[in-house]
Amino acid sequence: MLLKNKVALVTGGGQGIGAGIAWSLVREGAKVAILDRATGPAKELVDEINSSGGTADSWQVDVTDYAALNDVVGEVDKAWGSIDVLVNNAGVVVPPGPFMDSDPADWDHILDVDFKGVLHGVKACVPRMLRSGGGAIVNIGSDSAKFGEPGIAVYAGAKGAVNSISKSLAKELAPSGIRVNVITPGIIETPMIDLARSTPDGRAMIDGTVSTIPLARMGAPREVGDVVVFLASELSSYLTGQSISVNGGMLMIG
Template structure:
């Protein structure tokens, strides 16, 4: 894709799933990649895969809910690669299943801290570095949950609605600074998160499939393609957009 080669990309939640595939895809397109996650071994493995394939990558651990960690992550990215051009703010968790009336505040807050506050903190420290480069692009991972509602995962739905709002607000704040901010809204994707959510139960997976008009679950690499497109010059007139990649999930 245009405008990706030779640039620096930071991907959070990059040890597995969508983040992993996005990091690999940025590298395939010629970007230098910072792979970031709280899972050190898995994250280092992703960075190693990129380097073994001839790319340029480094693993940096960070908890996106911790402001000091995020500030350090962005500073170290610039120290290692000389700048920052793209960011995929992807780190997230599904949280504990439970009704609003029965949910502990700590469980609710943890999901908000990682899935929503983590995106805020990431952009807070990324945007000044993008300005130093004369512009760039950010893609935040929201979800089709940000366009719908559902029982027993109120914290997750609330956070993903919030990510879309943050994305739109940030896009307007930096629209004249040559920085584009978009969100990708995956449907049900075959990732470790879905495996945890269904606990390997085939009936639970079948239930998820019923909501996918395309007749299958999505693949992480399909979301990665959308993320890299949104960062590329091919999407130069796209900002503030919640891009749905869901096999038709939200259409009915």
């Protein structure tokens, strides 16, 4: 097991990619704290994990509220004794559409969750990671930030900011033994993608993109989770400040 007795936090872990990440971490022996603003799916997931022999618990929190998030991270630390891995996964998207038709209120919401939520997670967890001599942070970005996806400009911009801040933090935190990396998924089959496909434009955009993917399908949440395991474990001990696309070959750069 690659993460035996490590304590891992997954924001937005109640469903979709976050749930896939939780399962992958549990399989490798981590205790997983699922932090989500929604309670139902997170509780169901925790029951499934615990009855399968893993260890998980859930806390309700909105990542846009730094004080509340910091309190919850403190509770996890108190309950399980350390914070070793942080996966900043919580994210939102609004139905795609031209930027000029977008509502500034939606911009704030997207930036608050998708960018500032990451900052909040880092600020709450790093002091606790330092206490145990280091840790690993994995931020979930998006390939849309790398190739300029029309219709989701603000979301792509927020995810681009996640890439940038991750590189700065990787340099700042390397001397303290904390590695910071990013996974940028392509198209992963989750409730977020169901939402994006709920308008004719959104469906055309997603289905058109899937038809160009070399591996010819959407990804599954556990396929992101398995890369999180790699980045959270000693297997990637010489990686920091990197961004890995998990996208079936949809975008090939570098």
